[in-house]
Amino acid sequence: MLLVSATFLFGCSSSVEELVRSGDWYQVGYHDGVTGHSSRSIKELNTLGQANSGDYDRGYLQGVNEYCNPNFAYQIGLSGNYYEGVCESLPDGQKFRMEWQRGWNEYSR
Known part of the structure; x- marks a missing residue:
């Protein structure tokens, strides 16, 4: 289970800069989502380069769906x-937050 969660958190082998250079906006979005970061605005994306916001959004949603698995939230x-x-807007959002909080509390001790 630890290996699977590490894959979700660190699954992107390319840096965001490399993905932008190659024009892979789907993977940029996926990277942001699977690492639990908030979605970037179009303005933020365009500071990186000529953004394809549709590809970014599709990748981001895929990444968030993987990240938000409550079975990995504690870890x-x-x-x-x-x-x-x-x-928060996903069906298991509250369960995810509760499990994450339980792990965060232990980490903070």
């Missing part, structure tokens, strides 16, 4: 990773 919190609230 995310226990690892000291801050939760930015990206799962």
